[in-house]
Every structure is written in C-alpha cells, then in structure tokens.
Amino acid sequence: xxxxxxxxxxxxxxxxxxxxxxxxxxxxxxxxxxxxxxxxxxxxxxxxxxxxxxxxxxxxxxxxxxxxxxxxxxxxxxxxxxxxxxxxxxxxxxxxxxxxxxxxxxxxxxxxxxxxxxxxxxxxxxxxxxxxxxxxxxxxxxxxxxxxxxxxxxxxxxxxxxxxxxxxxxxxxxxxxxxxxxxxxxxxxxxxxxxxxxxxxxxxxxxxxxxxxxxxxxxxxxxxxxxxxxxxxxxxxxxxxxxxxxxxxxxxxxxxx
Ligand code: ZN
Ligand code: FE
Numbered sequence: 001x002x003x004x005x006x007x008x009x010x011x012x013x014x015x016x017x018x019x020x021x022x023x024x025x026x027x028x029x030x031x032x033x034x035x036x037x038x039x040x041x042x043x044x045x046x047x048x049x050x051x052x053x054x055x056x057x058x059x060x061x062x063x064x065x066x067x068x069x070x071x072x073x074x075x076x077x078x079x080x081x082x083x084x085x086x087x088x089x090x091x092x093x094x095x096x097x098x099x100x101x102x103x104x105x106x107x108x109x110x111x112x113x114x115x116x117x118x119x120x121x122x123x124x125x126x127x128x129x130x131x132x133x134x135x136x137x138x139x140x141x142x143x144x145x146x147x148x149x150x151x152x153x154x155x156x157x158x159x160x161x162x163x164x165x166x167x168x169x170x171x172x173x174x175x176x177x178x179x180x181x182x183x184x185x186x187x188x189x190x191x192x193x194x195x196x197x198x199x200x201x202x203x204x205x206x207x208x209x210x211x212x213x214x215x216x217x218x219x220x221x222x223x224x225x226x227x228x229x230x231x232x233x234x235x236x237x238x239x240x241x242x243x244x245x246x247x248x249x250x251x252x253x254x255x256x257x
Contacts, residue, residue: 005106005128007170009209010043012036015174016062017211019132020049023104028052030079030103032123032132033172034066041073053103056080057134058120059087063172067091081112084119095121113160115153116143122160130168130212133160138171139200139213140193141179142224144255150248157225165216176200176210182257183223186250187232192220223250 006022012035019032020043030053031040044051051074056064058081067078067089082094095101097112109124113136124131135143136156145153180197187193196217200210219225226232227246233239238246
C-alpha cells in the first residue's frame with residue numbers, strides 16, 4: 001500500500017498519451033481522457049486495475065472518443081467540465097472552475113483553462129504535485145487556439161504558472177521535438193532551451209517519452225510562458241507590446257511553422 005497516487009502512462013494513437021491513475025487504498029482507477037480504447041484496456045489488464053472513472057479534459061475525439069465504449073464495458077462514471085456537458089459523451093458528473101473533489105483518498109482541483117477549446121479543464125492533484133493538463137500546455141508548447149482567444153489562453157497558462165515549480169505536468173501529446181524546433185526560432189539565445197532541445201532529441205531517438213515535464217523547466221524553455229522575456233521580445237521586434245500581443249504573435253508563428 002502506498003499513499004501516493006499511482007500514474008501509468010502509455011502512448012496512444014499517433015502522438016497522444018493515455019494516463020491511468022490509481023488509488024491503491026480505495027481501489028479506484030480512472031483514465032484521464034479516452035484516446036484509444038484497446039490500448040487503455042491493455043493498460044488496465046497489464047496493471048490489473050478495474051476502471052471506475054473517466055476524467056475528461058475536453059471534448060475532442062482523441063480525448064473523449066472512447067468514452068461510451070468504455071462506459072458500456074465497465075459501467076464507470078464520467079467526470080468532465082460543466083461547460084462541455086453537451087459535447088462530452090456519457091458525462092455523469094459535471095465540474096466547475098475551481099471545484100475540488102475527491103478521487104478516492106486524493107484531493108483534486110479542477111480549473112477551467114479555455115483557449116484550445118472553450119470548455120477545456122485541467123486537473124491538479126496538489127498534494128501529489130501532479131497535474132493533467134490535456135491540450136492546454138505541451139512540452140515547450142501550448143494547444144492550438146481552436147475556440148479561444150490569445151487572451152484566454154494566456155490567462156489559462158498564467159493559472160498553471162501559479163502552481164509550485166516542481167509540479168509534474170502530464171501533457172496529452174508528444175509534440176516536443178517539433179515544439180523545440182519552433183521554440184529555438186523565437187528564443188535562440190536561451191541556453192536552457194538550447195540544452196533541452198538536444199536532450200529531447202536524444203530522448204526521442206531512443207523513443208523515450210518527454211512527458212511528464214515540470215513547471216520549472218517549462219518556465220525556462222517554453223516560449224508560450226515567456227511572453228515577458230526581453231530576448232524574445234527583441235527577436236520579435238515587440239519590446240513595447242503587451243504580453244497578450246507577444247503571446248498571440250508567438251502562437252501565430254507556431255501555427256505557420
Ligand atoms: Zn484537443
Ligand atoms: Fe488532443
């Protein structure tokens with residue numbers, strides 16, 4: 001028995017990660033999102049865990065597409081953002097911004113992080129220094145703004161930045177290598193970034209996941225968290241611009257990269 005939340009991570013689809021979380025005390029198991037049912041089932045079998053919950057970050061197919069099949073097979077309960085109650089298949093329990101709930105013996109706090117989608121939520125297990133951030137923040141990147149504005153996304157990222165530096169961020173995609181290649185184009189003098197880029201390149205050569213990351217590392221190397229950085233501003237010719245303007249420009253460049 002352990003008083004730690006157990007996390008089991010595995011690749012799904014072409015570049016998603018699946019996550020199972022397990023409370024050994026109460027015997028609960030949740031999947032964070034449902035990217036690929038057979039792979040999630042295989043992970044459950046491998047660990048010998050029975051699925052009791054699905055916790056969704058947002059409605060996209062690579063996150064909620066397996067909800068109904070898994071619910072049908074396991075009778076699990078589906079937890080997701082209230083704002084997306086009409087878009088998340090099979091949702092049972094709706095959660096609002098800032099709401100705290102228990103996953104077995106662990107406290108979770110949910111935060112609404114609009115930007116990638118209007119309903120997106122992230123889940124912070126504060127006592128465990130762990131967060132599941134879906135498609136809001138990636139290693140050296142952030143989610144595309146499919147539904148939200150730069151202003152909303154920056155606010156969402158600021159919320160994540162308010163957590164402790166050692167927080168482990170479980171991002172839902174392995175986009176790291178292309179994110180690093182882009183990051184260097186706007187923050188090329190950043191020594192931490194240069195070092196990390198070569199680290200992640202060798203990790204990916206060996207098919208090693210670059211997720212989870214830490215907030216501390218992201219603050220140093222993720223250009224989307226660095227819209228107040230003078231070197232980036234100089235590179236963009238935006239010394240006098242607002243953080244939102246700088247963030248929007250970086251996002252725009254990444255979309256065209
Ligand atoms: Zn998405
Ligand atoms: Fe996704």
